[in-house]
Amino acid sequence: MFIGAALPLVWLGGSWLAGTLGVIPEERLLHELGRWGLYLLLATLALGPAFRLTGWPGFPAVRRAMGLWAFTYLLLHVLVWMMMIQGGSWSFMVAEVQELRHLQTGLLAWVMLVPLVLTSVNRARDWLGRERWQRLHRLAYVSAAGGILHYWMVSRVIETELIVLGLIFGALVVFRLAEGWNFSSSGH
Amino acid sequence: MARLTYPIPPPSEITPKEVHAQRRRFLKQAGGLLLTTAAPLLSAAPAWQADMIRAPQGPFSTDEPLTDPAMAAGYNNFFEFGTGKEDPKRHAHRLRTHPWSVAIGGEVGRPGRYTLEDILAPHGLEERIYRLRCVEGWSMVIPWVGFPLGDLLKRFEPTSRAKYVLFETLHDPDQMPGQRSRILDWPYQEGLRIDEAMHPLTLLAVGMYGDVMPNQNGAPLRLVVPWKYGFKSIKSIVRIHLQEEQPVSSWTARQPAEYGFYANVNPEVRHPRWRQATERRIGESGRRRTELFNGYGELVADLYAGMDLHRHF
Ligand code: HEM
Numbered sequence: 001m002f003i004g005a006a007l008p009l010v011w012l013g014g015s016w017l018a019g020t021l022g023v024i025p026e027e028r029l030l031h032e033l034g035r036w037g038l039y040l041l042l043a044t045l046a047l048g049p050a051f052r053l054t055g056w057p058g059f060p061a062v063r064r065a066m067g068l069w070a071f072t073y074l075l076l077h078v079l080v081w082m083m084m085i086q087g088g089s090w091s092f093m094v095a096e097v098q099e100l101r102h103l104q105t106g107l108l109a110w111v112m113l114v115p116l117v118l119t120s121v122n123r124a125r126d127w128l129g130r131e132r133w134q135r136l137h138r139l140a141y142v143s144a145a146g147g148i149l150h151y152w153m154v155s156r157v158i159e160t161e162l163i164v165l166g167l168i169f170g171a172l173v174v175f176r177l178a179e180g181w182n183f184s185s186s187g188h
Numbered sequence: 189m190a191r192l193t194y195p196i197p198p199p200s201e202i203t204p205k206e207v208h209a210q211r212r213r214f215l216k217q218a219g220g221l222l223l224t225t226a227a228p229l230l231s232a233a234p235a236w237q238a239d240m241i242r243a244p245q246g247p248f249s250t251d252e253p254l255t256d257p258a259m260a261a262g263y264n265n266f267f268e269f270g271t272g273k274e275d276p277k278r279h280a281h282r283l284r285t286h287p288w289s290v291a292i293g294g295e296v297g298r299p300g301r302y303t304l305e306d307i308l309a310p311h312g313l314e315e316r317i318y319r320l321r322c323v324e325g326w327s328m329v330i331p332w333v334g335f336p337l338g339d340l341l342k343r344f345e346p347t348s349r350a351k352y353v354l355f356e357t358l359h360d361p362d363q364m365p366g367q368r369s370r371i372l373d374w375p376y377q378e379g380l381r382i383d384e385a386m387h388p389l390t391l392l393a394v395g396m397y398g399d400v401m402p403n404q405n406g407a408p409l410r411l412v413v414p415w416k417y418g419f420k421s422i423k424s425i426v427r428i429h430l431q432e433e434q435p436v437s438s439w440t441a442r443q444p445a446e447y448g449f450y451a452n453v454n455p456e457v458r459h460p461r462w463r464q465a466t467e468r469r470i471g472e473s474g475r476r477r478t479e480l481f482n483g484y485g486e487l488v489a490d491l492y493a494g495m496d497l498h499r500h501f
Contacts, residue, residue, distance in 0.1 A: 022274050023263040024470070087474045092466070099463050154461070157271060157371035157442070 001062040005069040008036045009076075026084035033080060037073035038147045042168055044070055045144060049175045064120055067140070071117050074110055074147075102153035109146025112139045141176070144169055234286065236308045240333045240395045246314030248389055248487070254317065254397075255328035259470050261402045265322065266423060267372060268357065268364035269404065275366070280403035282363045283424065288408050294354075294430040297345030304408055308394065310343070311335040315398070316391055316412075321453045321482045323417035325462040328470050332412050333401075334393030338386040346382070346430050353385040354378075354435040355411060356427035372438050378422040379435030379449065380413065383491055389414060389484060392425075415484040417451045448501040452492070453482035457501045 012032055015021045021028040044066045051059040086092045097103045116137055119125065125133045148162075148169055155162055266276035269283075290307055293299040313333050321327045341353070359375035361367040367374045384390065391412040394401055401407040406423025413420050419439050429435075439447035446460060455465045455478040466475040481488050492500075 023259050024273070027273075089474075092475065095465070096463050099458065101460060156461070157267070159271065159371075160369075 001065060005040060005066060008032070009073070026080060030077060030080045030085060033073050033077035034151070037070055037077055038144070038151065038165065040066060040070035040073060041140070041144050041147060042165065042172070045140060045172050046168075049172065049179075052175075052179065068117065068120060071113050074113065078110060102150055105146055105153060106150040109143045109150055112143040112146070116140060116143075141173065234305055236305065236313070236394070237400050239313050240398055240400065243313040243315045243333045243395075243398070246316045248484075249315070249317035249331075250319060250329060250483075251317075252319070252329045253471075254331060255470055257397045260328055260330050260396065261405055263470060264404045265324075265418065266366075266404055266406070268366045268374075268376065268424075270366050271371065276404035277402075279365060282365065283358075283403045283407065284363060285403065285408040285424075288426075290409065290425060291427045292344050292429075293427075295347040295350035295432065296341075296430050297347065299344070307340065307409070308335075311339055313394065318389075318391075318412060318414040319482050320412075320414065320418055320421075321467060321478065323419060323447070323451070323459065323462065323464075325464070325467050326470055327467045327478075327482075330396055331398070332391055332393040333395035333398065334391040334412065336388055337390045337392045337411065338388065340392060341385060341428075341430070349432045350430035351382055351432050352430070352434050353380050353382060354427075354429040354431060355380075355422045355425050356429070357422055358424045358426045373441055375426075376422060376438045377435060378411070378420055378437050380420075381434075381491075382430070384413070384488075387488060387491065389487055415453060415481040415488045417453060419447070420451050450492075450497075450500050452497065452501075453478065454480055454497055454501070456480070457498055 012021075012029060016025060016029060019025070044063060047059045047063045047066065051057070082088060082093060086096065097107060116139060119128060119133060119136060128136065148166055151162055151165070152158075262277050263273050264276040265273070266280070269276040269279040286304075288304040289301050290304065291301045313335055315331050315333050317329060317331045319327055320330055355378045357376040358364065359367060380390070393406075393410050393412045394408060396402075396405060401410065403424075406421075406425075409425045410423040411421045411425065420437070434449060437447065437449060437451075440449055453464075457464065464478055467478045468475050479485070
């Protein structure tokens with residue numbers, strides 16, 4: 001899991017250093033980080049159903065780590081946007097976020113992940129209580145929905161990939177609803 | 189106007205490398221006189237391509253630094269070859285630009301289908317260094333080689349009912365694999381009002397950086413309208429149709445709220461996807477302010493006198 005999640009990052013870092021990310025490397029970096037962040041976020045959500053279907057305890061065991069990897073990519077996505085695309089200029093950043101809906105959507109989706117990261121340690125879960133912790137962590141679904149919406153809004157045309165991601169997310173939600181909101185995530 | 193020097197880009201796709209080098213050497217020695225007769229003997233490439241090397245500097249050129257030709261030919265929007273910025277460069281070799289013909293019709297005295305050679309024959313090519321501003325918030329400075337569109341239109345004798353000009357790109361999914369997905373209604377169409385089309389700034393270009401137009405930049409014949417967002421400057425043109433009704437551009441058909449018919453560069457008119465107040469000049473870091481009409485206001489603002497540019501965006 002570790003290797004799988006780190007590989008795109010290693011590849012991106014290596015390509016960056018080697019200068020093989022194309023004409024405008026920071027733009028490519030931004031897009032790849034956003035896409036891999038979203039893939040990992042959806043993969044994290046898929047671990048629950050994968051466990052229910054197979055019973056293999058390996059799936060829930062990596063959930064926390066995978067969620068943190070997803071956040072890492074999206075944190076880098078935001079940092080690349082701030083420092084490389086907007087040149088670290090607050091006035092540019094503020095003006096862009098004020099004007100553009102897709103950035104507001106992305107920001108909202110991203111901010112929702114922050115409490116999940118902060119409460120990802122065992123101590124926080126014990127402190128919140130399992131029930132409340134689980135309810136809080138359903139925000140991951142809202143964040144993923146926001147992420148897909150954000151992707152849709154930045155797309156100039158509807159690409160197949162977007163439709164596939166939307167369908168995967170839809171299937172995850174349906175599975176979750178069918179299972180009931182209260183099924184427990186054993187092993188976490 | 190200062191003569192600019194720039195790295196010579198790779199030889200065109202059309203002319204094999206050796207022939208190209210040979211032709212360049214030959215041209216240096218033989219000069220212009222022999223050119224038109226000798227060039228066809230040396231390669232299959234049409235003679236007009238050789239004229240580019242000595243195209244004189246035309247009016248309206250900017251003296252801003254040129255965009256690196258590798259970037260200008262490597263970072264493109266040409267959805268006929270894919271939606272990624274580097275897809276066109278990767279796939280455009282499939283486009284066959286020779287032979288090429290253009291159907292000129294509608295409200296003109298001499299409609300018909302003309303070969304590219306016929307179209308170019310009476311026009312002297314010149315170099316024009318223009319800014320190019322994409323609606324996505326980036327810009328380049330490109331030395332085009334071409335001639336004023338107005339000169340061509342006059343030759344075909346527009347009637348008094350010719351109020352607009354419609355342009356159409358080649359439609360052939362075998363050569364343009366991007367056309368297999370229905371992301372836009374193919375063929376790509378664009379349009380200009382007749383006075384915009386006749387404006388001396390408006391070019392038909394057949395080359396850039398002193399060489400034949402790379403396929404991914406719209407070979408063999410493309411429009412260049414420097415005061416409008418780049419998507420108006422339609423590529424690989426096969427049809428020019430003069431008409432009374434305002435044409436509907438492909439992007440307008442796809443997203444009427446985002447892409448208007450005029451698409452004049454305007455930092456004040458908001459676009460939901462990209463902030464238009466600033467732009468990134470490719471090759472520079474940071475962003476610069478975008479200018480009304482892409483800085484060509486002195487030349488073109490009169491065309492829109494009295495019009496509400498927010499409504500007619
Ligand atoms: C959960 C949060 C987020 C997710 C899942 C996400 C995901 C994505 C994805 C998948 C793309 C498209 C990549 C592609 O075209 O290949 C993208 C593009 C982009 N994202 Fe995000 N993103 C998030 C948050 C943000 C935030 C907070 C910002 C900045 C404030 C941001 C700025 C951008 C920009 C500027 C683009 C490119 C738009 C363009 O090219 O026109 N994203 N993001």
